Amino acid sequence: MKKGDTERYLSFIEKGSIRFYVPNADKDLTFGFVFQNAFVSAYDSFLTQSPCTYTVETIEDTVLWRLTYNDLQIIYDTTQIGNTIGRKACEDLYLKKTKRELSLLNETAEVRYANLFSERPELIKHVPLKYIASYIGVTPQALSRIRKRIS
Template sequence: MEQIRQYFESEFRITPSDWEVFSSKLSRHVFPKKSKLLQMGKVENHLSFIEKGIVRLYIPLKDGELTFGFVFSGAFVSAYDSFLTQKPSEYVVETITDTVLWRLGHKELQEVYASSNIGNLIGRKASEELFLKKSKRELSLLRDSAEQRYLNLFDERPELLREIPLKYIASYIGVTPQALSRIRRRIS
């Protein structure tokens, strides 16, 4: 919990009383790799902060999967559209590695909003972070080549890419595993 507290102190200058309200609603969960945090068709009821691990978001297809996001430690993760609307998710949220999450339920977040000065700021920051990741991804798909998308992902967290299977990376940048192998050979 110390990592999330440091994050909130650096981002929001959270007061001890606001931290007490917020932290009392958090629960720590440990998930082994390949755990489905949310199944497609289920409603997202958690906003989670990743203490340790990597999570991916993907759409199951008849002939495979389409990975559209990776979230690393020190960041929020959620099927946020489902969380906000309380409607079924159109995608899956799954751990890639052993993962530790600090989770806040939808109901508990509403209580934090109502009972602390910092609640709305925390909610806004989480929303902004998730929105910016989504926008960055969309722009990359529109303007960057698959090779550039691979290099961008490699620049973001190179130490963690060793833990992401190449088939997920290929799906994320929009190519087959074979095409990713060619990209990797070209740039090495």
């Protein structure tokens, strides 16, 4: 989904990985990744059914199972388990977002990179280093220096 499109689906990733980024003339600003066995959506655009301010792209072969906004509303209206799953998914998204924001405000890039190894090892395995550098808020060259210091 490109910036300016409206998100029509809440998807479940059966296989693959997805990157969220803000396209920029100088460099893209990566702010999130989602991997298999997780839900993915440009969730703010999905909830408001308004144009998205960022881009969502696959970064490897990906298989998605999708629900439309209207289908999800029917599930919420007719099932208790649907409401519970929706609430838990929203809570999980909120906690991840808050943790990332606080990390960007309070930790060095080196600490953020080191934390990826313990907290999100799938990033290191599936994501190109240029995207990881953008995600932790440094240039690829700075990430190279961080990796050299850590090893």
